[in-house]
Amino acid sequence: MYEITSEQVPSVAFDTIRRVESSGDILKDYGSYLLDESKLSHQGAECLFFPTTEAELSAIFREMAKRGVKVTLSAARTGIVGGAVPYGGAIVSLERFDKVLELRYDRSTREWLVRLECGVTVRDLNTWAMKKNFPGLYENGSPETKRFLQEYREDHATYFYPPDPTEMGAALGGTVSTNASGARTYRYGPTRNWVRWMRVMLASGEVLEIPRGKYFATPAGEFTVIDSNGSETTIKVPTYSMPKTKNAAGIFSAPNMDLIDLFIGSEGIFGAVTQAEVALGRWANPISIVLFLPSDDKAIEFVQLLRSEKGLHPEFIEFYSASALDFLRIKQKEDPKTVGMPIIPDYAEAAIFFDIGFDPEARDNDYSMLEALALECGSTLARSWAGYEQRDLERFKEFRHLLPETTNAIIAERKKRIPELHKLGTDFAVPDEALEEIWAFYKSKLEGAGLEWVAYGHIGNNHIHINIMPRTIEEMHLGLSIYREFAKKAVSLNGTISAEHGVGKIKKEFLSIMFSDKDLEEMKAVKRALDPGLMINPGTLLDIVRKNEDTRLRKTGS
Amino acid sequence: MKILVCVKQVPEITDVTINPETGTLMREGVASILNPFCEYAMEVALGLKRQQSGIELVAISMGPPQAGSALMRCLEMGADRATLLSDARFAGSDTWATALTLAEAIKRIEGDFDLIIVGKQAIDGDTAQVGPEIAEILGLPGIMYAVGVELAPDRKRARVKREVESGYEIVEMRLPGLVSISKGPMIRSVSSFQEILDARKKELRALSASDLELEQDKLGLHGSPTQVVEIFPPLVKDRGELIDGSDAEAATEKAIAFLREKSFI
Numbered sequence: 026m027y028e029i030t031s032e033q034v035p036s037v038a039f040d041t042i043r044r045v046e047s048s049g050d051i052l053k054d055y056g057s058y059l060l061d062e063s064k065l066s067h068q069g070a071e072c073l074f075f076p077t078t079e080a081e082l083s084a085i086f087r088e089m090a091k092r093g094v095k096v097t098l099s100a101a102r103t104g105i106v107g108g109a110v111p112y113g114g115a116i117v118s119l120e121r122f123d124k125v126l127e128l129r130y131d132r133s134t135r136e137w138l139v140r141l142e143c144g145v146t147v148r149d150l151n152t153w154a155m156k157k158n159f160p161g162l163y164e165n166g167s168p169e170t171k172r173f174l175q176e177y178r179e180d181h182a183t184y185f186y187p188p189d190p191t192e193m194g195a196a197l198g199g200t201v202s203t204n205a206s207g208a209r210t211y212r213y214g215p216t217r218n219w220v221r222w223m224r225v226m227l228a229s230g231e232v233l234e235i236p237r238g239k240y241f242a243t244p245a246g247e248f249t250v251i252d253s254n255g256s257e258t259t260i261k262v263p264t265y266s267m268p269k270t271k272n273a274a275g276i277f278s279a280p281n282m283d284l285i286d287l288f289i290g291s292e293g294i295f296g297a298v299t300q301a302e303v304a305l306g307r308w309a310n311p312i313s314i315v316l317f318l319p320s321d322d323k324a325i326e327f328v329q330l331l332r333s334e335k336g337l338h339p340e341f342i343e344f345y346s347a348s349a350l351d352f353l354r355i356k357q358k359e360d361p362k363t364v365g366m367p368i369i370p371d372y373a374e375a376a377i378f379f380d381i382g383f384d385p386e387a388r389d390n391d392y393s394m395l396e397a398l399a400l401e402c403g404s405t406l407a408r409s410w411a412g413y414e415q416r417d418l419e420r421f422k423e424f425r426h427l428l429p430e431t432t433n434a435i436i437a438e439r440k441k442r443i444p445e446l447h448k449l450g451t452d453f454a455v456p457d458e459a460l461e462e463i464w465a466f467y468k469s470k471l472e473g474a475g476l477e478w479v480a481y482g483h484i485g486n487n488h489i490h491i492n493i494m495p496r497t498i499e500e501m502h503l504g505l506s507i508y509r510e511f512a513k514k515a516v517s518l519n520g521t522i523s524a525e526h527g528v529g530k531i532k533k534e535f536l537s538i539m540f541s542d543k544d545l546e547e548m549k550a551v552k553r554a555l556d557p558g559l560m561i562n563p564g565t566l567l568d569i570v571r572k573n574e575d576t577r578l579r580k581t582g583s
Numbered sequence: 584m585k586i587l588v589c590v591k592q593v594p595e596i597t598d599v600t601i602n603p604e605t606g607t608l609m610r611e612g613v614a615s616i617l618n619p620f621c622e623y624a625m626e627v628a629l630g631l632k633r634q635q636s637g638i639e640l641v642a643i644s645m646g647p648p649q650a651g652s653a654l655m656r657c658l659e660m661g662a663d664r665a666t667l668l669s670d671a672r673f674a675g676s677d678t679w680a681t682a683l684t685l686a687e688a689i690k691r692i693e694g695d696f697d698l699i700i701v702g703k704q705a706i707d708g709d710t711a712q713v714g715p716e717i718a719e720i721l722g723l724p725g726i727m728y729a730v731g732v733e734l735a736p737d738r739k740r741a742r743v744k745r746e747v748e749s750g751y752e753i754v755e756m757r758l759p760g761l762v763s764i765s766k767g768p769m770i771r772s773v774s775s776f777q778e779i780l781d782a783r784k785k786e787l788r789a790l791s792a793s794d795l796e797l798e799q800d801k802l803g804l805h806g807s808p809t810q811v812v813e814i815f816p817p818l819v820k821d822r823g824e825l826i827d828g829s830d831a832e833a834a835t836e837k838a839i840a841f842l843r844e845k846s847f848i
Contacts, residue, residue: 312776314776316776361770362769364770365770366770366773367770367772367773385652385655387783388783390780390783392776392780395776405777406777407775407776407777407778408775409775409776409777410774410775411775411776411779412774413779414614414616416595416614416616417773
């Protein structure tokens with residue numbers, strides 16, 4: 026089926042919705058709503074809304090459309106490319122869409138499914154799923170939901186929500202809209218792989234209900250959206266092909282694609298995801314291991330071997346380069362408690378952090394294959410840190426998270442002196458076979474430039490974050506030119522300019538390295554079809570103006 | 584030389600809540616860990632083992648079968664072997680019955696020990712009684728609240744630095760003796776994957792009341808002179824009211840009205 030009908034939601038009086046309607050008050054008392062983790066400079070906002078239901082959200086959309094006011098969607102504001110930062114207009118914070126709606130078991134796919142409102146955080150979802158306690162679900166759920174909840178509690182296995190965007194305070198709707206991923210994408214894929222159903226509110230104030238597996242593009246690559254008045258809009262799926270790597274850049278496109286995938290990862294520019302149903306994965310007891318290696322190159326060799334060894338099934342594979350370990354050593358000297366780990370051994374010149382299955386009760390664990398891989402790369406299992414208790418898994422994760430936190434803190438400190446400075450953090454990924462080549466390219470360029478930099482990240486997906494930390498404006502300009510070279514190199518190796526951060530308002534420039542003008546026009550055509558007034562999330566992902574404005578601009582230009 | 588470390592498995596306390604209706608601890612989904620003070624005791628014992636050769640380190644615990652995982656942690660840290668005293672007849676033991684069971688077991692199976700090291704208290708009960716009671720039952724000199732232990736070259740005496748209210752005290756005792764530890768490293772140690780794998784090849788034996796030939800009436804609930812009558816969470820105090828001080832006069836009036844209302848002035 027390629028035709029979908031949008032439905033009206035119950036109406037509610039616009040005036041009853043909680044809001045702040047003064048740009049001065051927003052700036053003074055709600056300043057945090059003007060920022061997200063990108064710390065991108067905002068352009069203020071005229072009003073800030075806190076809807077709690079689809080009816081309220083619909084009333085806001087219809088009223089803003091009438092007034093010609095643009096709307097920036099917001100919730101947890103954990104994004105790092107400025108998606109939630111307003112460029113004027115209204116902010117609609119969906120943080121109060123925080124209820125869990127339904128739990129059920131799909132016997133055909135043998136998976137547990139949770140239906141939630143978009144403002145629930147990934148952390149809460151995981152805590153509820155693992156402790157088997159969803160607040161309010163038993164009290165408010167249907168008799169069927171109550172039966173499923175009982176069954177879920179009696180199930181001896183533990184379940185969790187596998188997409189792990191590192192920042193667990195992220196709102197589910199945000200992670201769906203950005204197709205968020207993180208370390209565990211190596212094993213479980215990005216958010217897209219776990220979304221089974223969604224409701225998305227279009228700029229018209231009407232809602233599309235999209236289950237996965239129901240609406241597919243025609244062979245000509247089209248969908249038809251019919252609104253409640255019966256008028257039809259044709260959506261033409263972009264014709265480009267997506268990179269074969271982990272990717273968060275651009276609108277998803279594939280032959281015969283599922284409509285739900287058009288909205289996942291679209292950075293909210295087509296509408297607001299108000300509810301989503303996601304699948305849970307079975308939690309297997311892992312052990313976290315940090316294996317210390319004699320060099321960056323040996324670490325990369327170990328990654329290639331670990332990936333090719335089919336019996337170990339790592340959940341994720343993360344990289345600490347020599348520069349990252351040195352960086353942490355300095356931090357450890359200054360403040361050992363924050364680092365929270367024993368002294369990093371002197372012999373460690375790089376490290377690979379990974380989780381594999383481990384049964385603490387078993388006496389006959391055989392990890393001889395892993396031992397052989399370590400030996401081949403100049404290490405041993407004795408040259409490692411390992412832990413399997415929940416508190417240790419968290420501790421190891423925090424140790425990894427310390428790297429971006431520390432680099433951000435260093436730049437924040439430098440910014441006090443030179444406000445224009447910002448960190449240059451890459452988010453490029455390449456196919457498996459190009460890992461060595463891109464790493465050698467990164468290293469030769471960075472070492473030649475004499476910049477301060479640190480490298481770490483999701484090496485399992487060939488997705489190393491290079492963080493250039495400029496000390497001066499000159500260094501920042503130099504870093505930017507190197508950054509562009511990296512982007513071009515990644516694309517030339519069939520990679521992506523953004524594997525997980527998305528494009529937002531910060532990386533639009535790089536989108537044109539990866540996509541041609543024709544590709545970008547195809548994306549814009551989808552936006553114009555679904556949001557003709559270009560009302561939602563202005564400035565995010567695409568630089569786009571209305572057709573008539575476009576003509577007017579061209580006329581002025583000529 | 585043989586050093587014994589007595590340890591306890593405890594719930595990871597930050598997660599535990601009390602069921603207000605039944606007054607019992609709600610342990611669902613709460614992880615069980617090696618008591619942090621017992622981990623400090625292990626660290627001290629390992630420090631001695633690293634400094635001097637020929638020291639055998641044995642970890643002992645009393646608890647349900649799952650307490651074996653706390654002993655496994657000791658083996659990962661570097662204990663040579665471990666013993667779990669586990670029997671339904673031990674259930675309901677207070678500190679005295681626990682100390683008695685441990686002391687009797689030590690006498691029967693590890694009687695040739697030189698030093699017993701324990702954590703000063705467990706973070707669930709917080710009694711700090713089991714260590715001193717073991718020393719008493721075994722007729723040993725005991726030094727509590729230690730922060731460091733050194734062995735004399737002849738290993739016949741130990742020099743112990745202990746916390747007192749005004750600072751520290753250095754005390755020497757003859758061995759065999761018992762020391763309780765009150766402080767540990769700021770950062771918990773981490774084992775290597777090799778140590779974790781090796782630990783699973785070490786001896787971890789379980790002994791019951793019958794194995795130890797202990798008298799039934801001295802065990803568990805029967806042998807416990809004390810019993811917990813009630814557990815309740817401390818009363819939560821209200822957060823109080825914050826008066827906005829931007830208008831000093833209005834704020835003062837508000838504060839005075841409040842004090843009058845409560846009959847303070």
